[in-house]
Amino acid sequence: MALLTPDDLKNMTDDLVENDTLIHKLTGFSLDRLCSEIYKTEKKKEKIAIIPVTAGCGIIGRFSESLLFTVKHFGMDGFITKNTDVAGFYEAVMSDADIVLMADDLAFIAYNLKNKKIAHNQICTGRVYAEILCRSKTPDLVAEKKALVIGLGKVGTPALETLLKYGYDVSAFDADEKRVNDVISYYSKLNTGPHTDLAGRVKKYDKNAGEKFYKILEATPALDTVPENCLKNGSLLSTPGIPCGLSKKLQEKYNVMIVQEPLGIGTLSMLYAVFDEK
Structure with missing residues (x-):
């Protein structure tokens, strides 16, 4: 970050x-x-x-x-x-x-x-922002057991692991495609030992597939990282990223709820x- x-x-x-x-x-x-x-x-x-x-x-x-x-x-x-x-x-x-x-x-x-x-801070920030997604109690958000994670750095990766521990299927995106492939490969191999609950539930996000999410975790330092075609009406964006990766126009168009604050x-x-x- x-x-x-x-x-x-x-x-x-x-x-x-x-x-x-x-x-x-x-x-x-x-x-x-x-x-x-x-x-x-x-x-x-x-x-x-x-x-x-x-x-x-x-x-x-x-x-x-x-x-x-x-x-x-x-x-x-x-x-x-x-x-x-x-x-x-x-x-x-x-x-x-x-x-x-x-x-x-x-x-x-x-x-x-x-x-x-x-x-x-990076580990704890990733965890708490993911926990907010996982513990959200509105009807649509409770039913949703999948999430999109944008940014697989030192904040996004702990967030992704938190989501997996809650049983989420996670679609992952990073500007560095190798990083995405490495993360998917790592979790696909956790078939034995104490972390089998994390195995195989991460896939690469394809922005052209049109899959939409209520729950999105964005952890990048860039603008406009959240594409329009991933949004549902009433999506929740949990983002420690500065600046916000979702434009004001899209926030308003899709009534997106945003948890974002720089430090506290x-x-x-x-x-x-x-x-x-x-």
């Missing part, structure tokens, strides 16, 4: 609140309760330190502040360290933080200093991944 920019985050607080409301409407769970159900963990009184990191392309404007909003919005105690990088980590430990959030160009992680759990949903998923079990 592309690195976020300050412009990506300028409406983040409103986007998070609006998406929390939509997620509750779709699944019956608020976002924090959904994450608790996914990971079988719960927040207690963890103190969360957000450490600005200057490595690589440097600090993204509004990033730390957006994380702090997410933490506080969902009733947790958090602070941004005054120092950056290693000095910031030291400050977090000396301030008796329970969890640290920090990101550079390659990874955004949550690390629980007490129980030693660690979570990667994935961050909350990461935090619940490292909390203690219930």
Whole structure:
């Protein structure tokens, strides 16, 4: 996924609140309760330190502040360290933080200093966006046991596996056709061992076949990746991709419901991944 920019985050607080409301409407769970159900963990009184990191392309404007909003919005105690990088980590430990959030160009992680759990944003983001699709309770969406996944990178692939674990038949597309073939080959070989439930239920999406979907997971950094002929009226698009891969025109034409927010949903998923079990 592309690195976020300050412009990506300028409406983040409103986007998070609006998406929390939509997620509750779709699944019956608020976002924090959904994450608790996914990971079988719960927040207690963890103190969360957000450490600005200057490595690589440097600090993204509004990033730390957006994380702090997410933490506080969902009733947790958090602070941004005054120092950056290693000095910031030291400050977090000396301030008796329970969890640290920090990101550079390659990874955004949550690390629980007490129980030693660690979570990667890309994996947790893919999982929670897929879980939203799987747990959606409107009549059409409940009946639908197939999904389209667009983008098989470090977010889309964990999302695809989550869908398979829920028993979905998945059509997959990526601009890199070899990646699609590799993913299909990998899951077709899971005929023995502990992952037989994931075997053989991934196929290549053919945009010329006219197959339509209520449930679509889009995880790319590109515009116009969702083709019109895959849409049904009332489709649900769950997308951590920035920018949105579905045009406004098609959103309105097909009454598409969209779960999309640049940072907070994935961050909350990461935090619940490292909390203690219930």
